[in-house]
Amino acid sequence: MPNHSLNALTQRSAPLLKILGCEYPIMLAGMGGVARHKLAAAVSNAGGFGVLGMVREPAALIRSEILALRELSQAPFAVNLIPACTNAALLKEQVDTCLDLDVSTFVLFWEVDTALIRYLKSLGKTVIHQVGYQCDADAAQAAGADVLIVQGQEAGGHVRGQTSTLSLLPQIIQHCDVPVVASGGIASGQAVAAAMMLGAQGVSLGTAFLATHEANAHLHHKQRVLAAEADKTIYTTLFARNWHEAAPVRVLANAATRGEYDSADRDLIIGHQDGQPVYIFSTDSPLVGATGKLDDMALYCGQSCSQISTLCSAAERFQQIAEDAAQRLNQLP
Ligand SMILES: Cc1cc2nc3c(=O)[nH]c(=O)nc-3n(C[C@H](O)[C@H](O)[C@H](O)COP(=O)(O)O)c2cc1C
Known part of the structure; x- marks a missing residue:
């Protein structure tokens, strides 16, 4: 209509x-x-x-x-x-x-x-x-x-x-x-x-x-995005596992971006998604059903985050x- x-x-x-x-x-x-x-x-x-x-x-x-x-x-x-x-x-x-x-x-x-x-x-x-x-x-x-x-x-x-x-x-x-x-x-x-x-x-x-x-993002990811501000997002090449190159991503700050893990932790499993392990520094962001250290996964977020503050339907x-x-x-x- x-x-x-x-x-x-x-x-x-x-x-x-x-x-x-x-x-x-x-x-x-x-x-x-x-x-x-x-x-x-x-x-x-x-x-x-x-x-x-x-x-x-x-x-x-x-x-x-x-x-x-x-x-x-x-x-x-x-x-x-x-x-x-x-x-x-x-x-x-x-x-x-x-x-x-x-x-x-x-x-x-x-x-x-x-x-x-x-x-x-x-x-x-x-x-x-x-x-x-x-x-x-x-x-x-x-x-x-x-x-x-x-x-x-x-x-x-x-x-x-x-x-x-x-x-x-x-x-x-x-x-x-x-x-x-x-x-x-x-x-x-x-x-x-x-x-x-x-x-x-x-x-x-x-x-x-x-x-x-x-x-299909995990609620934790949605809530972090809604609480975030443009100048708090981070541009980094840390989350490179599963990609063909260490490509830049924009994410929210977390234990991984704060340096609380290092390259020796590369094979550390920090959670699971649909029965599969999620490794630290993986490109996989937490989706519905993810378990484990959700906040330590790649929390993708654009600088546009400061323009939104409420969880609503996509139509709204x-x-x-x-x-x-x-x-x-x-x-x-
Ligand atoms: C959670 C998330 C996952 C993304 N995954 C892809 C992807 O798989 N393929 C793609 O072409 N772009 C991907 N992008 C980038 C988007 O296509 C787009 O460039 C970006 O979302 C625009 O910025 P905005 O998030 O501020 O709207 C992703 C972005 C986000 C936030």
Whole structure:
């Protein structure tokens, strides 16, 4: 049901909305473990664009998540994969599973996998690529990406580049022929409006949707995010286990970032998730059902955390941000 008070939010976004097939230019960021079917369906059903965060997940889980999402929503959605940190055999299984289930849109991140983008484009799929550098933006576009998500260094989770959203967004837009979505530092209508003033056609939100009922993050993680402030997040390469390189992430301070563990503790098991051990310095964040030293795990959090303070449903978060953004955009000359 179109909400006319939100017109100002969609006015600058027609090309993006046509590609995504949704009503409003607010995407769920593809958060591994956290953005599963309930959250993706809630965002899609609110009129945004749901994304399943399926990095390194087995094909069987990807299949069951896609089917469960389709039970909850008929709206368009995408699957997020990270080729660089996934071994080739698993990546092939992941992609084949998505193709088998007719997934039409993929959100990719980290190093640009030109061959994969070309393959997906040859099958008529929509490819969205999150980038943190101009060179990645150029490579993704040259390979055929339909949309770029520009991730600023304020972002939570894995952070590709070292430039703020405020600076990187206009730079990449200037050299870009496809619609651009902003990510990092955005969890309020004010920030959405600012991103749109810089030329973004939409936004991709992680932290804002992590702290909602439908997210698959552990309640402890949600509560830590809601209590946090922008200047308390930490940019570090500590949480490197399971990744192909010691990649930077943005997290909340905990015993691991305070140096209470050292490299000799590398094989220390600090908890369990779904029957599997969680090691110190693992990239795995605590999800629903996690046990053990939850606070010592990777508590991903963007600097946008200071824009949110209450645990609510994803639809409420979506509505609040969308309405506030539209109101602010409406006030512009
Ligand atoms: C808990 C969490 C997990 C994330 N996991 C992924 C991921 O698996 N794939 C991905 O492309 N981006 C991932 N990101 C980064 C997001 O795509 C996005 O860039 C970031 O959330 C934007 O900043 P914000 O959290 O302030 O909205 C993750 C972010 C968070 C907070």
